Ligand SMILES: Nc1ncnc2c1ncn2[C@@H]1O[C@H](COP(=O)(O)OP(=O)(O)O)[C@@H](O)[C@H]1O
């Protein structure tokens with residue numbers, strides 16, 4: 001049932017890395033997980049070992065009538081994956097324009113996915129404000145905002161406090177509990193990074209759900225196209241990731257209802 005959107009005002013902060021590895025970590029903790037890529041960069045699949053040459057995806061072909069269930073790609077991790085699909089710039093812009101006039105291209109499949117009470121859906125959003133986030137935020141049980149643990153991340157905190165970042169102020173005003181943050185790339189050898197992490201943790205309080213260390217193991221796992229918990233299970237970042245998954249599960253527990261078996265028709 002729950003939808004978790006992973007977003008950020010900034011690009012290159014680790015949204016895709018976190019979506020993939022959090023999906024894998026939650027799967028390992030026993031959740032049934034579907035990870036959906038809403039960024040035309042189509043990079044989420046790379047973390048799951050999908051070959052570069054594989055071009056199939058969901059959102060790229062949603063306007064052509066592709067059903068989301070038919071686009072599901074099983075992965076070795078056990079996470080069900082909906083890649084965006086490989087697109088050129090014109091197709092990506094056409095999809096964004098289509099969502100302006102036909103929001104149901106995205107909201108109808110999402111509602112369908114969320115009808116399964118035991119399924120946890122993680123959505124990897126494009127950077128900054130996007131039509132996808134505008135459409136999905138009202139359906140989301142949690143919007144997890146990724147910030148870098150440096151001056152660029154700290155500089156975004158006033159925007160988050162004001163509720164105007166990502167244009168989500170109106171949505172999150174009445175229900176700020178749905179907005180959580182995660183710090184990425186905490187460099188434990190850097191005095192600046194540690195001080196920024198401490199200051200942001202103090203300021204954000206319970207809104208901060210967790211933090212992930214900056215480590216070569218994270219980028220190396222992507223290079224190996226494997227989840228971090230498989231490629232480097234003893235790394236500091238892996239430990240952080242497990243804690244983050246536990247924190248997510250505490251906020252979004254498995255519903256008490258009987259499980260619905262499978263998601264295939
Ligand atoms: N905790 C981390 N430690 C080291 N490298 C990281 C970490 N998180 C992300 N990266 C690297 O940073 C880059 C950007 O990450 P990515 O997930 O693609 O960001 P986004 O989706 O926000 O654009 C990638 O090369 C990724 O491997």
Ligand SMILES: [Mg+2]
Nearest residue numbers: 015016039043
């Ligand atoms: Mg990304």
